[in-house]
Amino acid sequence: MSETAQRSTILLTGATGCIGGRLLAALEARGHAVRCMTRRPGTLAGRVGPRTAVVRGDCFDPVSLAAPLAGVDTAYYLVHSMGGPRSHDFESRDREAARNFGEAARSAGARRIIYVGGLGAETGLSRHLRSRHETGEVLRASGVPVVELRSGIVIGAGSLSFELVRALVERLPVMTCPSWVRTPTQPIALSDLIAYLVAALDLPHGESRLFEVGGADAVSYGGIMQEYARQRGLRRWFIPVPLLTPRLSSLWLGLTTPVYARVGRELIDGVRTPTVVRDDAALTAFPIRPLGLRQAIRRALEEEDAAFAARPWSDEALSAATPLRWGGARIRSRLIDSRVVDLPVPAAAAFAPIRRIGGVSGWYYGNWLWRLRGLVDRLIGGVGMKRGRRDPEDLAVGDILDCWRVVDCQPDARLLLAADMKLPGHAWLEFAVTSKSDGTTTIRQTAVFDAAGLWGRIYWHALYPAHVLLFRGMLRSIGQRAMKETY
Ligand SMILES: NC(=O)c1ccc[n+]([C@@H]2O[C@H](COP(=O)([O-])OP(=O)(O)OC[C@H]3O[C@@H](n4cnc5c(N)ncnc54)[C@H](OP(=O)(O)O)[C@@H]3O)[C@@H](O)[C@H]2O)c1
Structure with missing residues (x-):
């Protein structure tokens, strides 16, 4: 490969993360040659395009950084240590990781590092935000020009801050509102941050730049929770309490949302500091007009639905789910x-009973239970x-199927239905x-x-035994029909 072609290679760190994963798709869609660096190459198997390379690299292992950075023009630095092992010590770990990466980038002759930091003034910052600012400084000290985008909290599926809001609002009907929930902040839609990150490639080379990026609205943390609750149709009571400090709130968070407790404490510690855009140079330098909070949340929820609908469930997709002691699994x-x-039948035979499901064919098992559910639905x-x-044999996207609607129908491969009945979700x-390859066929039936x-x-867990009975019986019956029609 020529030096020029090699130099157009973009290194993407953090591709297994929330922002990096979406950035990878955006860069691939624009035809860029991307090399992803991760400590866990297996995680990206099947998730990258044909032109994208995946290499192993760890910012705490300087030797491992040489190969990922070889011949790279621009490197995206989307690494942080919060939530990982020894994360109590994240400040010194993030400093060390950035120093190793900056030095390796300079040795490799990289022309630019693009880094996502966090909004916030220079003083009075939490440990987390101070460390984000410091990471930018350490990268710049390497001598490689750095474009630092200081971002507001990111509204998008998988973003730690957004998942924290979701976990709290989904779980707690009554929320105590200490004074910190009124701290102003300027959340940004994930799609807007991705647009900034892609557009940063077009900035002239040569000097370090620092931009503050946020959404169109400066709101409070309480405002984000209220808007999320509104869009999810959840009635939530917010009770003001004067005394709850971020420290106490974080302990409360540990009790209510243990999954996010560790990182959540650090994030909540940061909410005392206003995180709003003070310098709007990004609006001049980039052709991007970010969304407001309402649209950002709507887009995040819609994109999440679309992402789930786009790909059939598989072992790989389910490996991201947390198994529950009771009630299947959760993502x-x-x-x-x-x-x-x-x-032991061809795919067409396996799909035939699926294609005919519902209407006069019924649901193949426990039809009286389906009718009872339909009656209850009518009553409410x-x-x-x-x-x-519409037709006993043919199905098309948009068709009605008893209490369902067809969202996707690919002959002999996939049928995806969305429920139209009244449900708490x-x-x-x-x-x-x-x-x-051995000529057999697998049918995977997934209820989400x-x-x-x-x-x-409560609805899901209470009805789980009935659902298991129905879904297990339905799949068994589909299998039996496929066999009977084949042999
Ligand atoms: N989410 C937000 O609301 C928000 C707001 C403002 C700024 N930011 C900043 O945006 C950046 C990305 O955030 P995110 O939410 O996408 O993070 P994330 O989902 O938690 O992903 C973090 C990434 O860091 C990588 N990483 C961690 N330690 C590493 C190491 N030693 N060597 C190489 N890679 C390492 C991980 O890759 P592997 O595990 O594959 O190695 C992972 O993909 C961070 O700098 C964050 O501070 C985020």
């Missing part, structure tokens, strides 16, 4: 029940189970059919429930 607010059957103002289907039912708040979770 964020989504509860999942997935089961498979292997059949829902659509019920009697809408039938949103429900989907998917059948994914895959042929194996995006539980809205506490009632949503």
